Amino acid sequence: MRKNILEVSHLRVWDEATGNVLVRDSSFQVRPGSCLSIVGESGSGKSVTCRAVMRLNKSGIRQSGDIRFDGVELGRLSEKEMRNIRGKQICMILQHGMSAFDPSRPIGVHVAETLARHYGWSKSEITAKAKSAMESVRLKDPIGVLHKYPHQLSGGMLQRIMIALALMLEPDLIIADEPTTALDTVSQFEVVEQLMALRERIGCAMLFVSHDLGVVGKLADDILVMKEGEIVERGSAEVLFSNARHAYTRELVSAKRVLHEHFTKVMGGVDLADR
């Protein structure tokens, strides 16, 4: 059997200024091609965990423990080596597309620079590949979109551009931190569909953070539940949804059911979650 693509052992993250521990002693693995979802209430340490893997927490935030990506201990890499891994081997899809793109430059410039940094493609090759990837995430008029600035596009469009970029970069791991939270319901479904298609096409693994268990149910093979910086439960999605052991997980699952029933009722009986 192939080794895990990501192995996190005894990750501890703390705020140097206050001494507050943000993640206590977190260990988990992601198998190649599988999706591990981290769920939990706001402030439980999900984003800090993702940023620790990417080594992107703010400078006052310290971390210890061992993070291995494809067998390589990321903590030992120089910042330059880490930059080569980010994007090409690990792609991050963030909650707000706006924060992922430079607001002062058209989207196409960002896309071209990212691709040129990792591949030696010519300008015309980049345009052709970007056009085809953007069409496959159902973005209309891709060339027009490449000329737009981030503020001229909707949140759902920016998320799909990030997914298109991941399609072109073909990373081994995608870290998606609440990629659907800021979107309206229709865009949420479109983005989840595209993330599922992306996994199918490039076979990448995924670390998927969300507090929306409906979305998690569509994507996750395995789930970690975090609370106050600690992993309080873990297991396969199937087992966790039907047979949660921890009271907190049961609360999450039943809150999801109530929301889901309410949603079905207000939609006049149409169950979008099962589309």
Ligand SMILES: Nc1ncnc2c1ncn2[C@@H]1O[C@H](COP(=O)(O)OP(=O)(O)OP(=O)(O)O)[C@@H](O)[C@H]1O
């Ligand atoms: N730059 C920072 N400086 C100090 N504390 C921070 C910083 N970033 C996050 N924290 C703290 O770390 C804890 C975990 O935050 P984190 O953003 O990981 O939570 P989360 O589970 O992702 O929540 P959400 O679902 O709201 O995004 C919180 O108590 C937060 O206040």
